[in-house]
Amino acid sequence: MNEGYRSMWQNLGLDLVAHDALLGVLGKYYQDIFLAQKTRPAGMKYFDFVMSEVHGLRIKELLDEKNAGRKIVGAYCVFVPEEIVLAGNATLVGLCAGADFAVEEVEKLLPRNTCALIKSTFGFKLGKVCPYLEACDMIVGENTCDGKKKAYELLKDLVENLYVMDLPQVKSVIGKSLLKAEYHRFKSAVEQLTGVSITSESLKTAIRTVNVKRTAIHRLSYLRKADPSPISGLDALLTNQVFFYDNPARFADSVNKICDELEKRIADKKGVFPEKTPRILVSGCPQAVPNWKLPFVVETSGAVIVGEESCVGERGTRNLTDDSGKTVEEMMDAIVDRYDKVDCAIFTPNPERLEHIQEMVAAYKADGVIHYGLQFCQPYIMESIPVEKALKGKNIPTLCIETDYSMEDMGQLKTRVEAFIEQLR
C-alpha cells in the first residue's frame, strides 16, 4: 500500500498500527492463496490490483466522490437495493465482515456463541481498521437473522449513522407488502441523505447499471460450466466479492474482459485444473473478503469449485431487476419483485433454495456439494440438515462443514474435504 494513504486513514480515524498489521497479514495471505495459483486468467490482474488497493485507491475514490458532494452508503446484506442507492446519487459499498479482529473487545458486547460474520462486523469497528465503514454517510443494517437484528441494536451505539431496514420472515402477500413499505422508506431515507429526489430516469439508469454488473457475473458463471474449468473457484469468488466494492461499470467491464479470455480458453480446451477434476458446488453462508479458507482448502485438495449458492454468489446476483417500468412506482415494484425472490434461509419455509441448489448442481455439472455453514448461524445450520438429506436422497454427494474464521480447524477441514473429494473420483 501507498504511504500517501496514511493521512487519509488517519483522517478517517483508523488505528494505524492495527491497520498496518491487518494489511500486512492480508497481503501475505493474498499472496499465498491467490498469487500462488497457476494459469490464472490475465484479466485477474485487475482484481489483484483492486485487492492491493482495497483500502487505498478505492477509499480515495470514495472520498473524492464525497468531496464532490456524493454520499456513501454501506451495507451488510444483499437485501439492501443498490438500485435505490444509485438512483439517489449515492454509492453503495459492502462492509468488512470476513476476518476476526479485536475479538476480546467484541466479546464484551456480543456473546461468544455469535457467528463470525457478526463478530467481524463489530471487530472492524472496535478495532478501527475498516476505512469503508468510517467513510460511510449511512450504514444500513437489516432484520435478517436474530443474531444480526439484535447486534444492530448494539452497533447503533458504536456508529453515528445506522439505519435499520425491517424484512419479512415469510414470502406472503403481507410479507411482500412489508418489503415494499421498507424499500419505499429506504428510498425516502436515501433521498433525505443526498437531497436528491429519485426520478423515473435516475431509477431506470440505476437499475440498468446494477443489471449490467449482474449480467457480467452471469456470463462468468456460464463459462464456469465448462470442463476443464477455465477459472478457479477462488478467482471466481473474488470477483463475486469485489462485486460489492467496486465501481459498478468498471467492475462489469473487468469481468467481461476476463470472460473474453475464458471463452478463448474454453475453445482451446484449456483450464486451471485438468479435465475431469472433481467439481464442487459450495452452498450456504456468505464468504466475505478475506474469508477464503474453504475454497483454498478445496482447490489445494484436488477439486475445483464451479459455483457458489451464496449471498456472495448466485443467491445475491442471479436475478435481474425488470427495467421496463415507466414510473418510479412501477420500477419500485420491480425492485420489490426482484429482491422478494432472494432465497435466504431467514425465510420460512424456503423451498426455493433447495431447488436452486439442485438446478446449480445440474447446470454446473457439480460432482458434489459442500454446505458451508458459519458456526452459530442458526438459519443456515438448521437448513443444512434437511438440505443434506434431500441432496443425498437424489444421490448428490454432500458434505456439511461448520466453521468460523479461525485457522485452528484447517487441518481437520482439509482431512474432511480430501476424504470427500476422494469419494467423488
Add this chain to the structure above:
Amino acid sequence: MNEGYRSMWQNLGLDLVAHDALLGVLGKYYQDIFLAQKTRPAGMKYFDFVMSEVHGLRIKELLDEKNAGRKIVGAYCVFVPEEIVLAGNATLVGLCAGADFAVEEVEKLLPRNTCALIKSTFGFKLGKVCPYLEACDMIVGENTCDGKKKAYELLKDLVENLYVMDLPQVKSVIGKSLLKAEYHRFKSAVEQLTGVSITSESLKTAIRTVNVKRTAIHRLSYLRKADPSPISGLDALLTNQVFFYDNPARFADSVNKICDELEKRIADKKGVFPEKTPRILVSGCPQAVPNWKLPFVVETSGAVIVGEESCVGERGTRNLTDDSGKTVEEMMDAIVDRYDKVDCAIFTPNPERLEHIQEMVAAYKADGVIHYGLQFCQPYIMESIPVEKALKGKNIPTLCIETDYSMEDMGQLKTRVEAFIEQLR
C-alpha cells in the same frame, strides 16, 4: 399415576416404557424439589394434585372434551391468543418443552447448537412421551426466533396438524398490521377446525375467561411483594406453569384460594423464608415444566425468588385484554393491542423489556436480578449483555446465567448463585 390411564396413553400412541420412565423421574424430581419445601401454603395441594395427574386426569378431561366434540389446540408460545381458541369452542394447552428427551434422535434433525427448549419439543414428539401433543387437533407454531421458525419446518413432517403463525420483528404500524392479519387468519383456522363461528358474545366471554385467570395471577404476584415472602418462587413458578395447562376457571379459583391464605400469612407476618431473606427477580427465557433447576438452586442457597420477568411469568400474563368492544372486529383489535405489548426479545429494538425489569425490581423490592438464558437462545442471550450493563449502571446487582436442561452444571451453578446471593446480604 393411575394404572387405568395406561390404555388411554396407548391409544394416544405413547411409548409406554419410555413414558413410565419419564413419569418415574418426574415424580421423584417433584418430591425432591416441591414436596421437600417447608411451610408451603395449603392451597398448593391443588397444584401438587394437578402435577401428579398432569399426564393422567388432565389428559382424560381433554379426551372427554374431544369426545364431546370440542377441539384441542396446542401451542408453544404466549403469542398464541387463548381468547380466540376459547371463543371458537376449543381448548388451548401449552405443550411440553421443559426436559431433555430422546436427545440422540433429536440431534439427527436439529443442530447440537440448538436451545434446550426447541430440542425438548422434538424430544417429546420423537420419544412419544407427551400425551398433550398427541391429543391435539391443531398444533400452533409461531415465527418468533430463528431456531423455532426453522425447527417448525421440520416439525411439520413429524406431526399431522401443524399450523404456523407469522409474527412481526418490529413494533411498527406495519408490524402491528401483520399481527392483526395473522390473528384474523388464525381465527378463521380455529373456526374451520371447530366448525363454530366466533361471535361477539363468544369472544367477549373468552376474553373475560382469560382475563380472570390473568387477574388471579396478578393477585398472587401482588402478594409476593410482602417481606417475608408468603410463597416460594418455586411454588409461584409452578402456578405460572400450570396457567398453560389447566381449565382456566378452575385455575383462577385455585390461585385465588392460595391468595386468600397468603393474605392471612402476610397479616400474621408469616413467610416461607425469614424476613430480610435476599430477594431475587428472575428475568429471561421461559421455564417450562419440569425445568425447575434455577429456582431450586436459588431457593436452597438462601434467597427467595419474588418475580419472573419471563413468558412463564409476567411477560406472559401482565396485560389484560380490553373486553369492552361491541363487535368481533373491535375485540379482535383489542386482542392485537394486548399481544402487541408483549416485550419478547425477538423484537428489535425492545426497550420495553428493560423498563419492565426495572419496574419489577422496584415493585417486588428485589435485591438483585438473575438473568436466565438458555444456551443458544440468541435473542435473550444477546439482550442479556445490554440488560446486565444497564441494570448494573443503576446499581442493581445482576448475574447472567447461561444454561440448558442438563444437571451437569448444577455444582457450578450453585457456586455462582451462592456467591451472588452473598453479595446481596
